[in-house]
Amino acid sequence: MHAASEKAAEAVQAVQIAAAMARAVELSQNGPAWGVNPQVGCVILGPDGSILAEGWHRGSGTPHAEQDALSRLASPALARGATVVVTLEPCNHRGRTGPCSEALVAAGVGEVYFGVDDPGVESAGGARRLDAAGVPVQGGIAANDVEQSIRPWLTAVRAGRPHVTLKWASSLDGRAAAADGSSRWITGPDARLDVHARRSRVDAIVVGTGTVLTDDPALTARGADGDPFAHQPVPVVIGLRGAPLDRAVWQHPERVREYRTHDVAAVLADLFAAGVRSVYVEGGPTLASAFIEADLVDELVVYLAPALLGGPILALGDLGVASIGEARRLSITSIDLLDADVRIVAHPAPVRVPPTIATTMKETDSVHRNH
Structure with missing residues (x-):
């Protein structure tokens, strides 16, 4: 008892x-x-x-x-x-x-x-x-x-670099903008509010110089009423060209960090040393592709609008994938409807390494000996 x-x-x-x-x-x-x-x-x-x-x-x-x-x-x-x-x-x-x-x-x-x-x-x-x-x-x-x-x-902390969330919004056929370059707004208000809420929970928001020139984003995090959240992510601009001083990003309440480079790994290392532990990468397609190709994306947040655009402006550029066997596979965490839009959250799937002949023979030999 x-x-x-x-x-x-x-x-x-x-x-x-x-x-x-x-x-x-x-x-x-x-x-x-x-x-x-x-x-x-x-x-x-x-x-x-x-x-x-x-x-x-x-x-x-x-x-x-x-x-x-x-x-x-x-x-x-x-x-x-x-x-x-x-x-x-x-x-x-x-x-x-x-x-x-x-x-x-x-x-x-x-x-x-x-x-x-x-x-x-x-x-x-x-x-x-x-x-x-x-x-x-x-x-x-x-x-x-x-x-x-x-x-x-x-x-x-484990990787010694900031956690990277990559976000993009596109039409259902994978276009980030129409043929003339216009992209406001592909998605609806609910999706855009979700983006701002996610911005408010990270240390930094990262874009390429091309996005600054084309879209002129403020890179702030704002609520439904348009007022800024108390915490604002540090704006980071990556690209060999400088961001013109008349762009909205220079009005950001936090100091803009500019990196005249295409080396995204070096940028992350510098941000980590500055105390940044999480970044939200918003593009455009060239920058997004660079992070993916460098295996530096931990999470993807993709907003799909129920629209078809066609044309040449894709959400992603070349990823160095030559055949279907080299596809970068993902594991989907969640799929949600935000009014008419779909939000997909995913992360890179673990790479499955096929067993070598030597490993297979060793395992087979072990089975034989155990029986």
């Missing part, structure tokens, strides 16, 4: 921790999606599984989620022996705030559960610090959900 009771208690705790992690992921989304810091949520549970406090990270220079949650306890004494559930491994370095691992140890918490390992070179190691201090710690809780909630930040 004692063993059965222990198993029942463990099952109940597992449910409580899973529920707390789901809540922590939800809380994390209250923080800014842009910037060098990730969105993190934290829930502190009492001995009976009840929520004692919640917290989330509100941006660079503010308390991290664990410290925010600890500060919201009715009494500091409640932390002793409590269970801490946090989306990202507690950090282990001193930046503008102290290490969360040290704060948890000092508070006397009983155990810590987290979703995903911190990939940062300087900030990782919190789990080891907690374990060394005698605090039981377990990672991998609802890891897939946490990964999706902060995927841009994780991608950036």
